[in-house]
Amino acid sequence: MECSRAISYRLDLPASISSIHDVFHVSMLKKYLRDEDQQRVLDASEVEIYYDLTNIETPVRILAREDKRLRNKVIPLVKVQWNRKRAKEASWEREEDMRQDYPHLFE
Template structure:
């Protein structure tokens, strides 16, 4: 995916991202923001630049509110899409929900009536 431009004018370097883990001897997994959700998060070392520390730079992230047993509560944030799934004799109303601490691309389809019961 070209970062917003095509051809020779495409960006070769976007900005600094946090390295999550080392996949192999020459591959790294990088934490990408939601705006770059369509980009694969594993990069070859030749595509990365060395980070020169800047004391004024702060990573922006929302910390999780963990409970004592190291779990967190997931709640639906919004309904992204509604659709009817036709079956042979009936149609099932489905909704696609965005959960807190998850990307929109990870939104699963669930039965609408079950969601109304669990989250009125």
């Protein structure tokens, strides 16, 4: 990894993902964790990267439910754990959207 400017870094990427641009803005990089319990190394073969450089994450399970209260509205939310992410990296999503897209999670 080399610093190409004050806010961007050029990474040494493996040949298997050579189609990805190798310069990243610092906001896209995550802090290096020395604690082995928090480290997670992904095998490049287990991450599907499509031609347009996107990947599809699928939900694994619902961890919690919560109602977000606004002035005149209540929005039901669910905390979703995604594949290739740990439980503490789960995100809050609208329950209605998740029921529509992934009904098997609610069975």
